[in-house]
Structure formats: C-alpha cells, structure tokens
Amino acid sequence: TQLLEQSPQFLSIQEGENLTVYCNSSSVFSSLQWYRQEPGEGPVLLVTVVTGGEVKKLKRLTFQFGDARKDSSLHITAAQPGDTGLYLCAGAWVQGAQKLVFGQGTRLTINP
C-alpha cells in the first residue's frame, strides 16, 4: 500500500507546456516536501510546505499544500528540458519524528 500516491507516474510533454503533478494521501502530514532526482544521483530537496493552504514559488515551479494537509501539487509553467527528472513528494507524519514517507515518484520528460 502506497501511503502517498503520486500522479501521473510518467509524463512526457513538449517544451513550453504547463504541467501539474499531484501527491495525495488519506493521512494528515505535519509537512510535505518535494524532491527532484536526476539519473545516477540522490534526490535534492526543492521545497518544504508546512501550513495548510500554503503556496510556495520557486521560479517557474509552484508548490501548494492542501488545506487539510493531506495532499500537495507541483505546477510547472513553461516547462524546459532542464526540468526533466524524477519528482518525489515526501510527507512527515509527526513533528520531531524525523521520518518521511515517499510517494512512488513522477518521471517527467520535457522534449525540445
């Protein structure tokens, strides 16, 4: 059973298009993080959202935490080939517990 469900699992679009990746759960998280991973490397943290309804922007990337803190989304505007990679969401269940549960990932390919 995957506690954090990401959708879609695979996405291939053309450069310049917009896209949204979803991360959903039936559990409430104290915080949720998004990581990006390139082949042969470890995941790298992009952002952490903590407050229900919070929106954070990182250049062309917009991250939102659901009001009930059970879900999150990542929206990319005008995607570029450099955005290609594996995007992972991860939830922290209890503050201070230092344990994360990861979604299965979304493999994004941006074609020139």
Add this chain to the structure above:
Amino acid sequence: DAGITQSPRHKVTETGTPVTLRCHQTENHRYMYWYRQDPGHGLRLIHYSYGVKDTDKGEVSDGYSVSRSKTEDFLLTLESATSSQTSVYFCAISKTSGGASNTGELFFGEGSRLTVL
C-alpha cells in the same frame, strides 16, 4: 554539498553472501537514514539512526541490520544477500536536531547500486 559519502558506489555479489554498505558524513549530524529505491516504489526506509548506537527499523527492515559506532558512520549490512535486495541504496542525513520545529528535510548521498545474482 551535505558532505555524505557512500561506498561502494557499485557492487555485484552472489546470493547468500554478506554485504556491507557504508555511509560517511563530515558534519556530525544526529540523524542518518538508509533507504532503498526501486521502480514504482519510490524511496522506502530501511533503518534509521538518531545517535551513536541508537537505531530503529523502517518499513522494509527485514533482511537488513545497521550499526552506528561513531557519529559520522552508518553501516547497512545484508547478512545473506538475496536477489530481492537488488536495488539502489541511498543514505541520507537530516540537519535538524529534532523537536517540534523539525520538518524532516533530508540530504542524500549519491547512492550505492547493488546487484545480487
């Protein structure tokens, strides 16, 4: 750069042999983790440590043991490797010290690719 080094980076072994993966950090952070990554499963926690000689199990701990005799080193051992343990293993650290303000952000090593034949 979080100062995390994993070794070996690649290993091929045979079923039934013991394997130890090493994670070394240079910043003396309290929390260290071992994850495995498999297609369709994302990252799954094997074991983690919250201090020297203090470890706990994750969601996929069967067949794995860990040890942490020094702050900077966290070892993952497969006592008798099986083909189902073929995977990419990632070590991670958390730079927070715990407590209510912690949000659990992790910094990962580059991974160790293990193939069990």
